Amino acid sequence: MKALVENLKATARETNATDIRAAFAADRNRFSRFSTTLGDLLFDYSKCAVNDRILDGLEALAEAAKVEEKRNAMFRGDIINITEGRAVLHTALRNRSNRQILVEGKDVMPDVNAVLDAMGAFADGIRSGALKGATGKKITDVINIGIGGSDLGPVMATLALAPFHDGPRLHFVSNIDGAHIADTLRLIDPETALFVVASKTFTTIETMTNAATARAFIAGKLGEAAVGHHFAAVSTALDKVAAFGIDQKRVFGFWDWVGGRYSIWSAIGLPLMIAIGTENFGRFLDGGHAIDEHFRDAPLRQNIPMLLGLIGFYHRNVLGYPSRAILPYDQRLARFPAYLQQLDMESNGKGVTMDSTPVEFSTGPVVWGEPGTNGQHAFYQLIHQGTDVIPAEFMIAAKGHEKDLRHQHQLLMANCLAQSEALMKGRTLAEAKAQLTSKGMDDAKADKIAPHRVFTGNRPSLTIVYDQLDPFALGRLIALYEHRVFVEGALFNINSFDQWGVELGKELATGLLPVVEGKESAEDHDSSTAGLVAALLKAAR
Numbered sequence: 343m344k345a346l347v348e349n350l351k352a353t354a355r356e357t358n359a360t361d362i363r364a365a366f367a368a369d370r371n372r373f374s375r376f377s378t379t380l381g382d383l384l385f386d387y388s389k390c391a392v393n394d395r396i397l398d399g400l401e402a403l404a405e406a407a408k409v410e411e412k413r414n415a416m417f418r419g420d421i422i423n424i425t426e427g428r429a430v431l432h433t434a435l436r437n438r439s440n441r442q443i444l445v446e447g448k449d450v451m452p453d454v455n456a457v458l459d460a461m462g463a464f465a466d467g468i469r470s471g472a473l474k475g476a477t478g479k480k481i482t483d484v485i486n487i488g489i490g491g492s493d494l495g496p497v498m499a500t501l502a503l504a505p506f507h508d509g510p511r512l513h514f515v516s517n518i519d520g521a522h523i524a525d526t527l528r529l530i531d532p533e534t535a536l537f538v539v540a541s542k543t544f545t546t547i548e549t550m551t552n553a554a555t556a557r558a559f560i561a562g563k564l565g566e567a568a569v570g571h572h573f574a575a576v577s578t579a580l581d582k583v584a585a586f587g588i589d590q591k592r593v594f595g596f597w598d599w600v601g602g603r604y605s606i607w608s609a610i611g612l613p614l615m616i617a618i619g620t621e622n623f624g625r626f627l628d629g630g631h632a633i634d635e636h637f638r639d640a641p642l643r644q645n646i647p648m649l650l651g652l653i654g655f656y657h658r659n660v661l662g663y664p665s666r667a668i669l670p671y672d673q674r675l676a677r678f679p680a681y682l683q684q685l686d687m688e689s690n691g692k693g694v695t696m697d698s699t700p701v702e703f704s705t706g707p708v709v710w711g712e713p714g715t716n717g718q719h720a721f722y723q724l725i726h727q728g729t730d731v732i733p734a735e736f737m738i739a740a741k742g743h744e745k746d747l748r749h750q751h752q753l754l755m756a757n758c759l760a761q762s763e764a765l766m767k768g769r770t771l772a773e774a775k776a777q778l779t780s781k782g783m784d785d786a787k788a789d790k791i792a793p794h795r796v797f798t799g800n801r802p803s804l805t806i807v808y809d810q811l812d813p814f815a816l817g818r819l820i821a822l823y824e825h826r827v828f829v830e831g832a833l834f835n836i837n838s839f840d841q842w843g844v845e846l847g848k849e850l851a852t853g854l855l856p857v858v859e860g861k862e863s864a865e866d867h868d869s870s871t872a873g874l875v876a877a878l879l880k881a882a883r
């Protein structure tokens with residue numbers, strides 16, 4: 343692998359691949375050669391620093407890393423999450439073909455379908471008012487209590503699918519900071535509230551603490567007997583849910599082969615289903631499934647997740663770019679960058695290979711972003727003229743949902759396209775100077791100002807276009823990025839499906855709690871931690 347990466351570096355140099363502007367000038371068909379479609383989904387990577395030889399090299403890398411074999415093992419239900427001894431089968435949750443998927447000899451599809459049916463019946467009951475609160479009132483507000491993968495997916499998707507939201511209002515509480523639940527409880531009426539406690543493990547301190555606060559709130563306002571009417575739970579740890587006291591009929595299970603950050607398709611999607619209804623939720627699953635079929639079957643050069651992953655690896659390890667910006671020109675995808683941060687960084691922020699040796703590559707990049715056009719007025723300065731090259735990933739719908747605001751959508755499209763064009767084309771010193779002198783600036787002053795107005799150009803971006811942001815399109819987009827993360831992880835030869843890196847902080851927080859409670863001394867901690875504890879406790883007195 344290392345040699346192949348070195349070859350790619352040499353090829354990039356020899357073919358002057360990073361001169362994207364020159365590549366466009368030399369080839370009128372560059373867009374059609376370096377873009378591909380899947381239905382109404384268009385993936386344009388022509389503004390990346392690729393050419394045929396680079397793609398050949400990336401294909402060789404994929405072969406050497408056995409990406410296709412690894413992909414097949416995932417779909418087959420092999421135990422590919424080796425550190426936790428688990429299969430990785432979020433694809434089974436959206437397996438609309440219903441073809442058999444075996445985990446240790448057992449077909450998981452009957453259980454998947456049974457939970458989906460139970461979720462559907464519950465969601466219908468809440469939406470129609472058949473399932474009421476303890477005082478007989480219809481549920482108007484659903485509050486999801488969860489964090490990480492038990493929060494980010496439903497939060498992101500609920501906003502993304504706002505035009506389809508015809509069920510009760512949704513709220514999300516995740517942070518251990520009491521401000522989060524306190525501000526939410528102020529907005530709701532206990533008689534018409536339903537809390538969904540969402541936790542794969544049902545041990546996460548944030549979720550358990552917020553759930554206990556919510557439980558006390560309901561018991562305090564409506565009496566202990568009301569609790570059963572106002573709570574539901576989603577978890578893989580059904581025994582722990584039972585201990586919390588939630589009625590078994592309101593508990594929706596999933597399985598250890600669903601990673602938290604891949605769980606939006608499971609019962610973790612219950613709040614979304616309550617918001618948009620079972621039919622729309624089904625379309626969302628259909629979208630994910632469409633990408634699964636494509637990822638399994640399409641040849642590499644037309645395979646969008648493969649290309650996304652290979653280009654991601656190329657940016658990181660051949661061209662050395664440290665981060666990637668996710669820039670949806672779609673306000674309703676405002677939480678998509680945050681969602682991808684967990685998906686990508688928790689999956690591929692690793693330093694040890696599948697063989698338990700240190701990785702030989704730079705693994706996952708920093709993933710960040712904001713929706714356009716807001717980002718333009720905040721951090722695009724750095725993307726255009728900063729000293730680091732930051733590959734940008736644009737996404738935009740051909741049609742907005744606001745028919746009478748078509749003009750605003752046109753402005754949105756123009757801005758999106760202008761940004762990728764500007765990044766690629768840039769502006770030379772001569773062009774900058776000519777622009778200034780044409781406006782009457784004298785030569786000497788133009789010489790001083792022009793360098794500040796130079797854009798190097800040749801800054802890579804890719805663009806994803808879809809018809810309209812509907813449940814199917816969203817399902818496709820999420821699955822596309824899930825598989826991209828898979829491909830990059832396979833190239834790095836890491837386990838993308840564990841998350842040991844979040845453990846140490848959790849352990850230390852447990853140890854520090856008695857210290858900040860004033861029950862134990864801080865003397866066993868380093869002097870900074872001890873000093874901070876002392877300052878906080880003094881100020882809190």
Ligand SMILES: O=P(O)(O)OC[C@H]1O[C@](O)(CO)[C@@H](O)[C@@H]1O
Pocket residue numbers: 489490491492540541542543544545546549602603688841844
């Ligand atoms: O669903 P749970 O078990 O409460 O975990 C929440 C989140 O915590 C993590 O384990 C670590 O942050 C994530 O992977 C997960 O999505």
